[in-house]
Amino acid sequence: MKIILITGGAGFxxxxxxxxxxxxxxxxxxxxNLFTGxxxxxxxxxxxxxxxxxxxxxIEPLExxxxxxEIYNLACPAxxxxxxxxxxxxxxxxxxxxxxxxxLAKTKNARFLQTSTSEVYGEPQITPQPEEYRGNVNxxxxxxxxxxxxxxxxxxxxEYHNKYDVDTRIVRIFNTYGPKMDKNDGRVxxxxxxxxxxxxxxxxxxxxxxxRSFCYIDDQIDGLIKLMNSNYIHPINIxxxxxxxxxxxxxxxxxxxxxxxxIVYKDLPSDDPTNRKxxxxxxxxxxxxxxxxxxxxxxxxxxxxxxxxDQMN
Numbered sequence: 001m002k003i004i005l006i007t008g009g010a011g012f013x014x015x016x017x018x019x020x021x022x023x024x025x026x027x028x029x030x031x032x033n034l035f036t037g038x039x040x041x042x043x044x045x046x047x048x049x050x051x052x053x054x055x056x057x058x059i060e061p062l063e064x065x066x067x068x069x070e071i072y073n074l075a076c077p078a079x080x081x082x083x084x085x086x087x088x089x090x091x092x093x094x095x096x097x098x099x100x101x102x103x104l105a106k107t108k109n110a111r112f113l114q115t116s117t118s119e120v121y122g123e124p125q126i127t128p129q130p131e132e133y134r135g136n137v138n139x140x141x142x143x144x145x146x147x148x149x150x151x152x153x154x155x156x157x158x159e160y161h162n163k164y165d166v167d168t169r170i171v172r173i174f175n176t177y178g179p180k181m182d183k184n185d186g187r188v189x190x191x192x193x194x195x196x197x198x199x200x201x202x203x204x205x206x207x208x209x210x211x212r213s214f215c216y217i218d219d220q221i222d223g224l225i226k227l228m229n230s231n232y233i234h235p236i237n238i239x240x241x242x243x244x245x246x247x248x249x250x251x252x253x254x255x256x257x258x259x260x261x262x263i264v265y266k267d268l269p270s271d272d273p274t275n276r277k278x279x280x281x282x283x284x285x286x287x288x289x290x291x292x293x294x295x296x297x298x299x300x301x302x303x304x305x306x307x308x309x310d311q312m313n
Contacts, residue, residue, distance in 0.1 A: 001050075003067055005029045005110070007058055007101060008074030010037030012181045013115070013173075013220060017072060018042060020221050022051055029064065033057040036077045041180050058097035059089070061104075068108040070228060073101050074115045076150075080143060080269075081186040087145035094149030095156065102160045105167075113169040113228050114157050116235065119147045120172060123273050127243075130279040131172070131235050142270050154235060161233060169227050174239025174278045178217030178298060179305035188212065189299075192250050193306050196259035206268030208247030211275045215240040216293035216301075226287040239278035240291040256300060 004021055008014040009030030014037065022028045027050045030042055034055060045051045056062055058075045076093045077083040083090040098114065105112040121129045122137030137147050160166045177189040184190070195202045215238070223238035244252075250263055283289045 001025055001027055002069040003027045003029065005031065005064065005068050005071045005104075006074065007031045007072070008037060008076065010034060010039060010042050010053075011074060011078075012041075012185075013176060013217065014072075014074040015041035015180050016178070016217050017074070017221055017224060018045060018051070020225070022048060026050070028052070029054065029068070031056050031058065031062065032075070036079070036082050036182065036185070038182065058100055059092050061100050064104065064108070068104070068110040071101055071105050071110050071112045072115070072224065072228065073098065073113065076146075078117070078146075079182075079185040079187050080146075083146040084142055090145040091149045094146075094153045098153045098156055102157065102166055106160070106164050111167040111169070111228065112157070113171065113224065114153060115224070116154055116170050116172045117146075117150045118172055118174040118237070118239065118276055118278065119143065119273075120151050120154065121273075122147060124275060127275050128241060128277040128279040129237070131237055131282060168233055169230075170235040171224060171227050172235055172237045172239075172278075173215075173220065174237065174276060175212050175214050176217055176220045176239075177214050178302050180217070181302065181305075183306055183309060188246060188249065189214065189302065190306075192253045193257070193303055196253050196257040196261050197303070197306060197310065199260045201264045202250050202254065202261045204246055204250060204263055204265050205272065206265070208250070208263070208265065209245050210268075210272065211243045211245050211277065212249070213240050213243050213277050214249070214295055214298070215291055216298035219291040219293050223283060223287065223289045226289050230287055232286050236282050236286065237278040237280055238283055238289070239280065240295075241278055241280055242295060243275070243277040244295070252296065252299060253303070256296070256303060
């Protein structure tokens with residue numbers, strides 16, 4: 001039985017990861033300050049004797065008694081409204097927080113996996129985006145606290161590996177969706193589903209032709225675990241290379257929900273990337289990973305989850 005620490009473990013991806021690894025007979029220590037994570041996401045796990053929850057902000061050093069085999073770091077707000085709420089804290093999470101966890105990994109001789117992001121590529125000038133692409137990031141924009149925070153975190157992790165031989169992994173996550181998403185997180189999938197279910201106008205920014213690539217949560221979790229169990233120490237993309245426009249996503253959700261909502265257009269936010277498409281060649285060849293879920297199937301399951309949540313409230 002491995003002892004696995006998951007920070008940000010009450011969040012969308014973190015809680016799904018906790019559940020998956022707990023079901024694989026591991027002891028899970030879930031750490032979250034519940035800023036964007038939800039206690040409801042992990043409540044069903046609390047009766048399991050191999051699950052422990054610690055309410056803690058990783059900006060402060062974390063003390064854990066006993067051994068730790070692996071650390072998955074998912075502790076950072078991922079939706080623009082949330083990480084822009086306190087940009088300095090977002091930067092602290094990505095530098096001080098990551099440093100605290102790296103120090104813990106060094107002390108415990110634990111393997112450390114950082115969930116980085118496709119946002120390190122900024123407004124990409126090439127597509128698809130391979131890991132070698134250095135990006136085109138605005139260092140002073142409204143998204144910079146997140147984009148540059150994640151970039152400096154990757155640098156910090158690399159230097160801890162080089163100087164202290166900490167066993168590190170870095171995954172660059174592309175847009176992920178599915179059950180346990182915060183329905184009010186302000187991101188495109190949640191916005192569209194909420195608006196469609198409530199027969200409200202669906203808001204598209206710009207002309208709706210900007211593209212995204214959406215990876216279902218089960219595929220994402222599978223990729224994270226495969227990377228953790230591999231020997232690959234360099235950044236690697238985990239995402240779905242199926243690229244669609246935001247307008248096409250809105251139309252799909254309208255059709256699946258049989259909604260009466262109308263599409264309306266608003267001004268494009270500053271620094272909103274016009275395209276996202278991962279090059280997953282490395283994930284295929286090194287991890288033997290590629291996404292299995294078709295977008296329509298994943299969106300249906302996400303709509304079902306949101307409908308269930310609405311009925312429970």
